[in-house]
Amino acid sequence: MSGRTTALTPPADAVKPERHPDAPAPGEIIGTHYDRCFGCGDGAPHGLHLVTRAGEGVRVTAEFTVQEAHQGAPGLAHGGVLASALDETLGTLNWLLRVIAVTGRLETDFVRPVPVGTVLHLEAEAVAVADRKIYSTATGRIGGPDGPVAVRADALFIEVKVDHFMDNGRPAEIDAALADPDQLKVARAFEVNP
Numbered sequence: 757m758s759g760r761t762t763a764l765t766p767p768a769d770a771v772k773p774e775r776h777p778d779a780p781a782p783g784e785i786i787g788t789h790y791d792r793c794f795g796c797g798d799g800a801p802h803g804l805h806l807v808t809r810a811g812e813g814v815r816v817t818a819e820f821t822v823q824e825a826h827q828g829a830p831g832l833a834h835g836g837v838l839a840s841a842l843d844e845t846l847g848t849l850n851w852l853l854r855v856i857a858v859t860g861r862l863e864t865d866f867v868r869p870v871p872v873g874t875v876l877h878l879e880a881e882a883v884a885v886a887d888r889k890i891y892s893t894a895t896g897r898i899g900g901p902d903g904p905v906a907v908r909a910d911a912l913f914i915e916v917k918v919d920h921f922m923d924n925g926r927p928a929e930i931d932a933a934l935a936d937p938d939q940l941k942v943a944r945a946f947e948v949n950p
């Protein structure tokens with residue numbers, strides 16, 4: 757038994773994800789999508805401050821150092837924080853597809869404890885797309901990029917329009933985020949050129 761639900765098995769008509777021609781080049785840092793994002797924002801003091809790089813194909817790598825504020829058991833990372841790191845890394849894959857998407861489902865395996873001060877080396881790949889559904893998978897390793905797997909996850913992201921954030925987010929913050937001309941340009945470009 758793998759423990760996985762069938763909700764994360766791509767349907768028979770799913771296709772291989774295609775990297776968008778305008779996606780960041782392999783090795784390039786993929787910047788934050790929102791300054792106050794818990795996963796990647798510089799303006800989130802207790803956030804993860806994840807720095808993600810584009811890889812080959814539809815792959816990304818990221819690093820996250822576990823801080824004092826991220827503990828669950830004494831001296832060990834909280835599982836929810838580790839799931840957040842996986843979620844953020846997986847979410848960044850959608851920028852290589854140039855699709856705006858949110859997490860619908862995230863299934864996480866916690867394989868080894870992750871002590872405070874550890875650098876978690878994350879790697880994620882989009883594996884299939886079916887209409888609005890993007891299936892992806894990620895691992896987090898400790899002790900180096902080739903170290904043992906400490907956490908892994910499979911996920912389903914669902915493509916949404918920018919309106920998803922306008923309709924459901926706090927208007928003042930959405931306005932502030934979209935007042936950034938780069939952010940608005942990127943968001944609109946995604947919708948015009950999926």
Ligand SMILES: CCCCCCCCCCCC(=O)SCCNC(=O)CCNC(=O)[C@H](O)C(C)(C)COP(=O)(O)OP(=O)(O)OC[C@H]1O[C@@H](n2cnc3c(N)ncnc32)[C@H](O)[C@@H]1OP(=O)(O)O
Pocket residue numbers: 763789843844847856857858859860861887888889912914916918921939943
């Ligand atoms: C400015 C730029 C900023 C860009 C900002 C980017 C932010 C990224 C941040 C990191 C990632 C996150 O944490 S995102 C935050 C956490 N996630 C969320 O808040 C999402 C909350 N959920 C929702 O809003 C909604 O449930 C949606 C949008 C996911 C889906 O609603 P919907 O649009 O009405 O679509 P719906 O018809 O229900 O589903 C479409 C298809 O997906 C399937 N589906 C939907 N949910 C699931 C599920 N949990 N498990 C399995 N399958 C599912 C359905 O069966 C259906 O399949 P079929 O019938 O077509 O076969």
